[in-house]
Amino acid sequence: MRRLIRGLVLCGLVLAAGAAQAAGSWVATAPPVRVAMADREAASAALVPGDGTAGRIAEVRWRYRRPAGAALRARLCHPGGCMLLPGRRGRSEALAGLAAEAPLRFRFSLAPGQAPITVQGLQVIVNYR
Numbered sequence: 733m734r735r736l737i738r739g740l741v742l743c744g745l746v747l748a749a750g751a752a753q754a755a756g757s758w759v760a761t762a763p764p765v766r767v768a769m770a771d772r773e774a775a776s777a778a779l780v781p782g783d784g785t786a787g788r789i790a791e792v793r794w795r796y797r798r799p800a801g802a803a804l805r806a807r808l809c810h811p812g813g814c815m816l817l818p819g820r821r822g823r824s825e826a827l828a829g830l831a832a833e834a835p836l837r838f839r840f841s842l843a844p845g846q847a848p849i850t851v852q853g854l855q856v857i858v859n860y861r
Contacts (some may be wrong), residue, residue, distance in 0.1 A: 796821075811831075
């Protein structure tokens with residue numbers, strides 16, 4: 733009986749360790765993006781995960797900086813779809829379930845009549861399982 737209990741405990745520990753190893757996160761930054769038009773999006777360089785990333789996105793956190801008062805439409809895009817960013821920083825599960833090893837890109841466009849701006853400090857943190 734003790735042998736059976738030890739075996740079950742050991743199996744539980746092995747399964748828990750495997751689940752813990754499957755979860756992770758990656759962080760990426762991109763250089764500034766010059767946004768000059770209202771009718772055409774400007775895309776950031778690809779935000780690429782590190783080697784060995786595998787799994788599905790659970791949550792994405794983002795941040796970027798824009799000049800004060802600039803009217804800007806921002807999206808974060810994965811090859812499987814995009815999400816509208818409601819602010820300069822935040823978190824969302826809108827991309828949950830998509831491949832965590834795929835690159836992401838910020839996409840920006842201006843409000844009509846807005847002068848060109850540069851968006852800086854582009855960063856994402858992707859949590860995955």
